[in-house]
Amino acid sequence: MLDCCKLTVGPFFVITNSLPLGHNALEESIMTREEIVAELRRLEPWFHAIDLGDGISTKIRSVMGEPVNHPYGPWQSIQKCLPEDLSGKSVLDVGCNAGFYSFEAKRRGAAHVLGLDAQRHHIRQAVFARKVLGLNLEFRRMNVYELDQRRMGQFDITLALGLIYHLKHLVLALENLYNVTRETLIIETAIMPPERGSASFSHPLGQDHMRLHPLALVENPRDAKEQVFNWFLPSVEALEALLRNTGFDNIEVVEVKNERAVVVCRKTAGGSEESARLHYFAALALKAGAPACQPDQELSFTLRVKNSGLTRWPARGEGLSDKGAVHLGAHLMHTNDEEISWDYGRANLPQDLEPGAEAVIDIVLRAPPKPGRYIVEFDMVSEYIAWFEDFSSATLRHELTVEQ
Numbered sequence: 001m002l003d004c005c006k007l008t009v010g011p012f013f014v015i016t017n018s019l020p021l022g023h024n025a026l027e028e029s030i031m032t033r034e035e036i037v038a039e040l041r042r043l044e045p046w047f048h049a050i051d052l053g054d055g056i057s058t059k060i061r062s063v064m065g066e067p068v069n070h071p072y073g074p075w076q077s078i079q080k081c082l083p084e085d086l087s088g089k090s091v092l093d094v095g096c097n098a099g100f101y102s103f104e105a106k107r108r109g110a111a112h113v114l115g116l117d118a119q120r121h122h123i124r125q126a127v128f129a130r131k132v133l134g135l136n137l138e139f140r141r142m143n144v145y146e147l148d149q150r151r152m153g154q155f156d157i158t159l160a161l162g163l164i165y166h167l168k169h170l171v172l173a174l175e176n177l178y179n180v181t182r183e184t185l186i187i188e189t190a191i192m193p194p195e196r197g198s199a200s201f202s203h204p205l206g207q208d209h210m211r212l213h214p215l216a217l218v219e220n221p222r223d224a225k226e227q228v229f230n231w232f233l234p235s236v237e238a239l240e241a242l243l244r245n246t247g248f249d250n251i252e253v254v255e256v257k258n259e260r261a262v263v264v265c266r267k268t269a270g271g272s273e274e275s276a277r278l279h280y281f282a283a284l285a286l287k288a289g290a291p292a293c294q295p296d297q298e299l300s301f302t303l304r305v306k307n308s309g310l311t312r313w314p315a316r317g318e319g320l321s322d323k324g325a326v327h328l329g330a331h332l333m334h335t336n337d338e339e340i341s342w343d344y345g346r347a348n349l350p351q352d353l354e355p356g357a358e359a360v361i362d363i364v365l366r367a368p369p370k371p372g373r374y375i376v377e378f379d380m381v382s383e384y385i386a387w388f389e390d391f392s393s394a395t396l397r398h399e400l401t402v403e404q
């Protein structure tokens with residue numbers, strides 16, 4: 001059994017209010033014991049056994065064969081990875097289910113805890129448990145694919161426990177988890193059964209010998225609901241490689257037991273630019289530039305460029321080749337997108353641009369010698385690394401008429 005709940009659920013009673021910190025619903029007589037127990041039964045099935053005090057646990061029966069006190073077992077391993085004192089820290093719990101780990105993070109003093117789950121049913125459960133426990137933390141229905149550092153900022157510690165084997169888009173999700181994590185990501189996951197040949201090996205690919213890491217795909221029915229079925233089971237080495245590729249520079253496999261692993265991934269102080277995954281996005285706007293000109297005329301364009309990605313843009317690169325320097329570049333094309341000159345022009349940044357920063361750049365180009373209609377396409381380029389359009393950043397296309 002991998003877990004979790006392959007169940008059809010609802011409709012459910014929705015509880016909208018939470019209590020301020022330190023108020024226990026039972027002590028305050030806001031709900032009687034009987035009312036709490038009735039609500040727990042209404043919100044079944046519970047995957048998380050959460051102790052609500054006064055001898056009440058959220059869970060009285062196993063959902064998928066897991067122990068009735070689940071997740072007390074995994075918690076014995078996870079708690080060793082978490083600082084005892086989380087004062088001042090922010091914690092993000094992705095795939096929080098009914099909130100067991102979010103509550104434990106709050107009990108350790110975390111300043112801000114946000115639990116997210118893709119399934120509304122689990123958020124209802126978590127909100128109800130929060131109400132009874134009287135803890136001050138936040139729960140939201142959100143999918144791991146919706147995580148966006150630019151909207152949510154970063155969290156000191158991110159938990160992805162029992163989550164990643166539920167993800168069809170594993171790499172995208174790991175990148176999102178990386179982006180919203182400031183210091184540490186803790187992953188607990190099912191892994192590929194080691195006795196099924198999960199050893200890594202070296203193999204020729206193209207002109208190089210590369211290291212290949214097995215990763216098993218679970219075949220599911222075509223109508224399988226993503227969040228409750230299992231998709232990819234990486235070997236431990238595949239998981240480590242995935243996390244390294246994502247950008248984490250310190251990966252510690254804390255435990256491998258019963259076809260599951262606990263891995264702590266850290267970003268070392270400041271996270272070197274070198275090891276960080278490149279995330280280049282630009283917003284380009286034309287401030288000045290003629291739509292028409294004479295053959296061979298010198299053309300001057302002014303663009304406002306914004307670093308709307310997550311990676312700093314260095315104005316200067318390495319060595320004589322300037323490798324890695326970010327420049328504004330231009331391509332010249334026919335209107336049918338046939339290329340005339342890919343390296344049509346370049347202009348430097350006035351200074352390094354941090355994420356969120358803007359600059360105004362002038363670029364001088366020479367009009368084509370033949371009259372006709374053309375496209376000048378502007379894009380940013382990281383020299384000898386990639387044009388930004390390769391990172392799905394939008395280019396800016398300007399139509400130019402060369403008059404007779």
Ligand SMILES: C[S@@+](CC[C@H](N)C(=O)[O-])C[C@H]1O[C@@H](n2cnc3c(N)ncnc32)[C@H](O)[C@@H]1O
Nearest residue numbers: 004071095097117118119143144161162166227
């Ligand atoms: C196996 S349970 C693990 C719950 C809890 N983290 C734990 O370790 O006990 C997986 C949880 O992840 C949630 N989940 C699955 N796919 C998700 C996704 N794409 N985004 C957010 N949550 C997801 C499920 O709804 C479920 O609550």
